[in-house]
Amino acid sequence: MTDAAGTHQRFTEYYGHAPVGVWSAPGRVNLIGEHTDYNDGFVFPFAIAERTWVALGDRHDRVVRVATSFAPDAVEIHLDDLAPHAVDGWAAYPLGVTWALGRFGADLAHVRGVDLYITSDVPVGAGLSSSAALESAVALALDEHWGLGLDRPTLAKVGQLAENEVVGAPTGILDQSATLLSEPDAAVFLDCRSLDAEVIPLRFAAEGLTLVVIDTKVEHAHATGGYAARRASCEAGATALGVPALRDLRVEDLDRAQAVLDDETFRRVRHVVTEDRRVLDTVRTLREHGPGAIGSLLDASHASMRDDFEITVPEIDLAVETARAAGAIGARMTGGGFGGSAIALVADDRVDEVTSAVRAAFAEHGFGAPVIFTEQPSAGARRDA
Template identity: 70%
Template sequence: MTGADPAGVWSSPGRANLIGEHTDYNDGFVLPFAIDRRTFVALDTREDGRIRVASTFDGAVAEVALDELDDLFPDRRGDVPEWATYPLGVAWALLRTTGVAADAVTGVDLAIASEVPVGAGLSSSAAIEGSVASALNETWGLGLDRVALAQAGRLAENEAVGAPTGIMDQMASMLGQPDAAIFLDCRSLDTDVVDLGFAEAGLALVVIDTQVEHSHATGGYRERRAACELGARTMGVPALRDLTVDDLPRAATLLDDVTFRRVRHVVTEDQRVLDTVRVLREEGPRAIGDLLVASHASMRDDFEISVPELDTAVEAALRAGAIGARMTGGGFGGAAIALVPHADVQAVTDAAAAAFEASGFRAPHVFTVTPSAGARRDA
């Protein structure tokens, strides 16, 4: 951005969610892991109390005074490019949550580059938030721990960007560990590291990016969240997390069909997360395939967030030898994941490409990801 060497470089990964979709904002359970594709931010300080951001996403540069961030968010977010609301929103969220005055911290230049595919359901947004939050936390001497940085990222996404997401993505990006998933209770924010054992079991995690872009800030996501909130109110509980599958017959008598199916997805998905953690620990990763398939069916039929390309990806992967497969992320596009024996990775890749071509879809982007480490300083 300035031609000078940066003061430091930080990075944070995207994430794949093994199971537990749309449970996070219902105070439920999720099982994501950080992936080996990262977003990097180079930071240099400046003396004029301003923050300037540039990225490989866009040739534009966005710049604002730190003491004007409160004016920018949320009401004037349209004054900057959409991608810039993520890093600028993180700066705003960190100052807001810590109560540190804008004139008490140094201005910064941030240059962002990412390996995480945008719009693929692999949380490129949380990767930006995690890298920027880590960089600013250290540079500004805020002393926040990883959970607090994840919370700042969620605040930025909810209020600065305007996307009503939960905290799963940010927690996975901050806390990820190699060959492990993060079992997260989204109510208490308690976490537990769950060994995945993919490498030892000879398994790969294949991502089939449908190239169908989605946006969490648009109506479909908001409608699903509103339906969940209605269901919880009608059932007399603080959140759908407080229901079990035994409550579903009563829910069916109290809720309209659409709201009931939204509720049924969340309640059964919470149970599938708990079952997946148990099965991983007792039997290993080769035994979780049916749970992944059931999760996709629930998202397709009850939550109605799949699209034909995602269904095609899952079906093609299963036919070609995947142990299990499901869409991952918020839905309405993005990616499917498939748990695949190493020997069948090429067959799954070829099957997905052939199925997409036969259906007249744009060719998918197929690649493997490895459960990896969370946010860190790189230089």
């Protein structure tokens, strides 16, 4: 059983003694704002119900040992030996967080080691940020256990540093912020430059709407080349246009950008600049008109990711097109791209119709069966036991 009690039990069975506590953090769906985070822009994610749990036990030496339900062997390392290239594989996430805490003020020379046991029901490779859920749960557990007193925006930076420097994925801070700052029935409107965050009510349930997640089962990995290449294009575009980051451009600047940049770089820039505008428009529309009015913004975001940023795959495009044709208010890819999941905002009475249509379309095109489920915005990271 994957929950706090089950994780507590697995820790006890594995290590032979009870943990001092269990912490958890959720996966996330990004409602809108893709690849804007590392361009100092705006994002709008929310937490999902699926979570990663971390049970923590104290040790009397300076070794950190991590075990999990999804790998056969534990990994351990002395605190003095922690470094970006000292670990790899799945253990790079929790041990990377341990190292990164030292870069944000933790005195790792004067803390005792810990035993960690990790369980999760966040789908891996689905674009729902299983990695940030793991990083955030570990960061919250170690922060409390070691008495570090770091606030949640700082813990988000810890997770991002671990993913960038230890895992080797050049991601922004969207995912970690979502898992740490989210609240039920709301999304986090985050300025990735200032890290100012505002929790915005979504009111999906009250408006009779359900968010349908379509996991295409096409796995992606941020540490591979496509994500890094997009980030490099964005940085090149900002340099050529003389701005610190693409956040500093407006839609009105795109004519000048097109005159300066090659076609591919221009399209990458256009996606980010227009996506930032769509995030702002989505927040404004929610406040003024409610969630039923944001469909066209979700649709436009997907078209931009497909045509300008070129990060969708045929399965994702089919899921989005089919969901719309079956009555979804709006639909788009969510996550970093090159696989993963699509989301569709659907009236409650059309969920079955949309689900059936997507499954049928995948079968007709010879694609593997997608995993389709519904989500309601959920709580962020917390201590569970």
